[in-house]
Amino acid sequence: MLKLTGLSKRYDTGDLALNDINLTVPAGQVMALIGPSGAGKSTLIRCVNRLVEPSHGTIELDGQDVTRVRGARLRQTRRQIGMIFQNHALVERLSVMENVLSGRLAYVGFWRSFFRRFPADDIRQAFNLLERVGLQTQFDKRGDALSGGQKQRVGIARALMQQPKLLLVDEPTASLDPKTSRQIMRLICDLCREQQLAAIINIHDVVLAQQFVDRVVGLRGGELVFDGDPKDLSPDILTSIYGEEDWSVVDDDDDTNDSSAPAGVDIAGAHP
Numbered sequence: 001m002l003k004l005t006g007l008s009k010r011y012d013t014g015d016l017a018l019n020d021i022n023l024t025v026p027a028g029q030v031m032a033l034i035g036p037s038g039a040g041k042s043t044l045i046r047c048v049n050r051l052v053e054p055s056h057g058t059i060e061l062d063g064q065d066v067t068r069v070r071g072a073r074l075r076q077t078r079r080q081i082g083m084i085f086q087n088h089a090l091v092e093r094l095s096v097m098e099n100v101l102s103g104r105l106a107y108v109g110f111w112r113s114f115f116r117r118f119p120a121d122d123i124r125q126a127f128n129l130l131e132r133v134g135l136q137t138q139f140d141k142r143g144d145a146l147s148g149g150q151k152q153r154v155g156i157a158r159a160l161m162q163q164p165k166l167l168l169v170d171e172p173t174a175s176l177d178p179k180t181s182r183q184i185m186r187l188i189c190d191l192c193r194e195q196q197l198a199a200i201i202n203i204h205d206v207v208l209a210q211q212f213v214d215r216v217v218g219l220r221g222g223e224l225v226f227d228g229d230p231k232d233l234s235p236d237i238l239t240s241i242y243g244e245e246d247w248s249v250v251d252d253d254d255d256t257n258d259s260s261a262p263a264g265v266d267i268a269g270a271h272p
C-alpha cells in the first residue's frame with residue numbers, strides 16, 4: 001500500500017507543482033493519474049520514486065516512511081518500486097531475456113550480473129514472466145528487433161522481476177496503436193490484480209484509462225480535483241480537471257471509443 005500525506009513540491013523556480021496531496025493506493029489497486037500538461041503528474045511519480053525531493057509531507061510504502069531515506073535504504077526502497085516507461089527504456093543490443101533479468105540487478109549485484117551469472121531461480125522466474133506477457137518464444141531476440149508493443153511487454157516483465165510492491169507507469173501506451181494500447185493496459189491491470197500490486201499510471205488517454213483502471217485521480221495546477229470511480233468521470237468533472245471543452249463531440253477516427261466504455265456516462269470522444 002502506498003500512502004501520501006500532505007505531499008507538496010515547490011521547485012527552486014518557485015513553481016508549486018503539488019499542493020497538499022493526500023492519497024492511499026491499496027495493494028492490488030490500479031489508479032490512473034490524469035490531468036492537463038503541467039498539472040503535476042510527473043512530479044508526483046518522481047516524488048514517490050524519490051527522483052524529486054518533496055518539499056512537505058510524507059510518503060509511506062507498506063507502512064514504512066520512505067520520504068527522506070538515503071543511501072542503502074533508498075536503494076532498498078527503489079527496489080520495491082517497479083517502473084514502466086513510455087519509451088520502454090530497454091537495452092536494445094541485449095536479448096529479451098537479458099533485459100528481463102536486468103530487473104534483478106538491484107538484488108544480484110553488479111559483477112554477478114556483468115558476468116551474467118544469475119541464480120537459476122531468477123532465470124526460471126524470467127521464463128515464467130515472459131510466458132505471462134506472451135513472449136516466451138522471443139526470449140533470445142535482441143531488444144532492437146521487437147515491435148513497440150513487444151518492447152513494452154519486456155518492460156513490464158522487467159519491472160515485475162524486481163518483485164515490487166508498487167508499479168509506477170508513465171504513459172505506457174503513448175506510442176502504440178489503439179489495439180496494442182488496450183492489450184498493454186489490460187495486461188498491466190490484470191498483473192497488478194493477480195500479484196496484488198498497487199499501481200499509479202500516468203496517462204493522457206482518459207477513455208482508455210476508464211476502460212481498465214479501478215480508480216481515477218485528476219490533478220489540476222498541482223491540486224487534487226477528482227478522486228473516484230472511472231465511471232463517475234462526467235463531462236462536468238472532465239471540465240473541472242482540463243477546463244472548458246465540448247466533451248460530447250465524437251472524433252470519427254477515434255478507435256478507442258467503443259461499446260465497452262462505462263455505461264451511463266457521456267465520455268465519448270473525451271480525449272483532452
Ligand SMILES: Nc1ncnc2c1ncn2[C@@H]1O[C@H](COP(=O)(O)OP(=O)(O)OP(=O)(O)O)[C@@H](O)[C@H]1O
Nearest residue numbers: 011012013015017036037038039040041042043044
Ligand atoms: N525540474 C523542474 N524545475 C522547475 N519546475 C518544474 C520542473 N519540473 C516540472 N516543473 C513545473 O512543475 C509543474 C508540474 O510539472 P509536471 O511535469 O509534474 O506536470 P505533468 O502533469 O507531468 O505535465 P505533462 O503531462 O506535460 O508531462 C509545471 O508548472 C512545471 O513547469
